[in-house]
Amino acid sequence: MTEQFRLVTRSDFDGLVCAVLLKHLNLIDEITFVHPKDMQDGSIDISDRDITTNLPYVVDAHLVFDHHHSELLRNPGMHENYIIDANAPSAARVVWKHYGGHKAFPEKWDEMMEAVDKGDSAQYNEEEILHPNNWELLNFLMDARTGLGRFREFRISNYNLMMDLIDYCADHSIEQIIELPDVKERVELYFDHEEKFKEQILRCSTVHGNLVVLDLREEEIIYAGNRFMIYALFPKCNISIHVLWGLKKQNTVFATGKSIVDRSSKSNVGELMLQYGGGGHEAAGTCQVANDRAEESLHAIIEQINNDDDWLVAV
Numbered sequence: 075m076t077e078q079f080r081l082v083t084r085s086d087f088d089g090l091v092c093a094v095l096l097k098h099l100n101l102i103d104e105i106t107f108v109h110p111k112d113m114q115d116g117s118i119d120i121s122d123r124d125i126t127t128n129l130p131y132v133v134d135a136h137l138v139f140d141h142h143h144s145e146l147l148r149n150p151g152m153h154e155n156y157i158i159d160a161n162a163p164s165a166a167r168v169v170w171k172h173y174g175g176h177k178a179f180p181e182k183w184d185e186m187m188e189a190v191d192k193g194d195s196a197q198y199n200e201e202e203i204l205h206p207n208n209w210e211l212l213n214f215l216m217d218a219r220t221g222l223g224r225f226r227e228f229r230i231s232n233y234n235l236m237m238d239l240i241d242y243c244a245d246h247s248i249e250q251i252i253e254l255p256d257v258k259e260r261v262e263l264y265f266d267h268e269e270k271f272k273e274q275i276l277r278c279s280t281v282h283g284n285l286v287v288l289d290l291r292e293e294e295i296i297y298a299g300n301r302f303m304i305y306a307l308f309p310k311c312n313i314s315i316h317v318l319w320g321l322k323k324q325n326t327v328f329a330t331g332k333s334i335v336d337r338s339s340k341s342n343v344g345e346l347m348l349q350y351g352g353g354g355h356e357a358a359g360t361c362q363v364a365n366d367r368a369e370e371s372l373h374a375i376i377e378q379i380n381n382d383d384d385w386l387v388a389v
Contacts, residue, residue, distance in 0.1 A: 078103040079136055082118065083127045083165075084110070085236055087216040091166035091190040092127040092139070093240045094183075099173060101125065105240070107233065110353070111362060128165035130353065131156060139168045141194075144344035144353035160355075164194035186243060189213065196302065196334045196358070200309075203302045203334075208248045214300040215260050219316075219329065221298040222260050230256050264298055271299030275307055282376050283385030284339065286311040290318055291326070305333040312339040313379055317372065326368035328375060331358040341382040346375065 081096055083089035085107035096102045102125065112118045113130040120132040127139040131149045138155055141162040149156070162168045170179060170187060179187075189209030192198070202210050214220050216236070223232045230238075235256050242251050251257060274297050279288045286308045290296050296318075304314050316329040330347060332339045344354040350371055352361025363371045 076100045079123050079125045080104040082106045087213040088164050088194045094243050095169050144348050163191035166190045203306045219301045267298040271297040283380045284312050284383045285379050287315045305335040309335050312336040325362045329360045341379050
């Protein structure tokens with residue numbers, strides 16, 4: 075019998091597809107969804123019966139699959155249990171390739187694999203940002219940054235929906251998945267919030283040269299919506315920072331990303347976030363800083379981003 079492991083991954087579309095792939099190979103018997111910072115802080119117990127995907131490297135894991143550029147900087151050298159490809163568009167694609175691609179997985183999943191690659195590498199056009207459907211819409215629904223998890227009136231929790239979708243994605247079409255009652259409920263909320271979400275972005279954003287900063291710390295309700303909407307609303311900015319409270323306002327989060335509408339930004343976001351205890355890719359990353367250092371850190375990050383693109387802006 076194949077030895078089975080626990081999958082430790084993120085609660086997003088990439089994590090979902092990783093779970094679909096590994097379950098198909100009968101490699102996992104348990105799934106835990108975690109935040110990347112939990113791994114960096116050592117607050118999640120990781121052992122040799124764990125497979126991790128799309129998370130910071132932990133030496134004790136059985137296997138670690140990743141595609142984050144900043145992790146190559148954080149973990150130089152070779153590790154036997156470390157399967158990382160910074161050129162891969164998603165962690166799911168790293169898993170798919172490692173186990174033999176079509177030798178291991180059905181061709182009918184190609185559409186799902188293309189969708190996870192597209193989502194994790196943010197290859198959306200303006201039309202897909204403003205009017206998502208099918209796989210694009212499911213990706214936005216699964217993204218914690220969309221914010222559906224803040225609204226508790228759903229029939230089942232986001233965790234239970236993720237667990238259900240692992241099976242549904244394996245043998246249902248995307249059209250069938252979108253029509254599932256628990257998915258449809260979230261689709262309705264997504265579109266109900268859409269106009270309020272756009273208004274909030276426009277009201278809470280400030281432009282610093284090539285950068286738009288969206289500060290949501292003073293907002294009582296943060297409406298649900300996809301993380302790329304800001305680029306469709308500020309097409310002349312090539313990079314953004316979302317400023318948010320961390321869990322229970324214990325720290326401040328800077329979620330930074332290059333525009334997917336104007337891809338001219340010269341910043342390396344993953345390396346910049348790494349300087350503040352976070353990480354990410356060349357084009358997107360996040361860090362969490364102490365509240366008493368938030369303004370100082372934000373000022374420095376804005377200045378660095380402007381300097382990268384040769385903007386001289388008073389911040």
